[in-house]
Amino acid sequence: MKALKILLILLLLGGASAATVMYSGIVNVAADEPHSDIVYWLLEETREASIKKSAQHIKVPDLESPELLLMGGADYEYMCSSCHLKPGLEESDMSIGLYPQPPNLSISHETHQHGTDEELARQNFWVIKHGIKASGMPAWGKTHSDERIWAMVAFIKRLPTLTPEQYQVLTAID
Numbered sequence: 001m002k003a004l005k006i007l008l009i010l011l012l013l014g015g016a017s018a019a020t021v022m023y024s025g026i027v028n029v030a031a032d033e034p035h036s037d038i039v040y041w042l043l044e045e046t047r048e049a050s051i052k053k054s055a056q057h058i059k060v061p062d063l064e065s066p067e068l069l070l071m072g073g074a075d076y077e078y079m080c081s082s083c084h085l086k087p088g089l090e091e092s093d094m095s096i097g098l099y100p101q102p103p104n105l106s107i108s109h110e111t112h113q114h115g116t117d118e119e120l121a122r123q124n125f126w127v128i129k130h131g132i133k134a135s136g137m138p139a140w141g142k143t144h145s146d147e148r149i150w151a152m153v154a155f156i157k158r159l160p161t162l163t164p165e166q167y168q169v170l171t172a173i174d
Contacts, residue, residue: 055126072155077171088164
């Protein structure tokens, strides 16, 4: 009985502490000031683990189709390039202003993702389809078919190998 009382007191204290932090306004939510190292690490690890778990059973189609590349290129230019950049562009107003900063997808995947090509494809598909809360990454699955999302995944896979001129050709919108 004594242990139950102690547990109840600890829960009440924890709840009161959480409410104090939530309603005091002491947590800075400004996007132009970074999280502390520990908060940033906790959020990143949680995000990565969630994406890996959620994407693990997605079946990856053949991503080598030229039609997918062209379809994905046009969508990437229109929907993604202002945040995730393109060959020859190192920053944009959007990429600078978002926190956390979105990964530059026009450079090697090793700088922002780890795993096999298939794992990365599944994770990219899941992120594009479902978005990421409180990050600026929208859930494109609400407005785009899985085929269009896979086309963007195919394009993103090839993006780091493209020159600015090749990018321009592949993203030209008719």
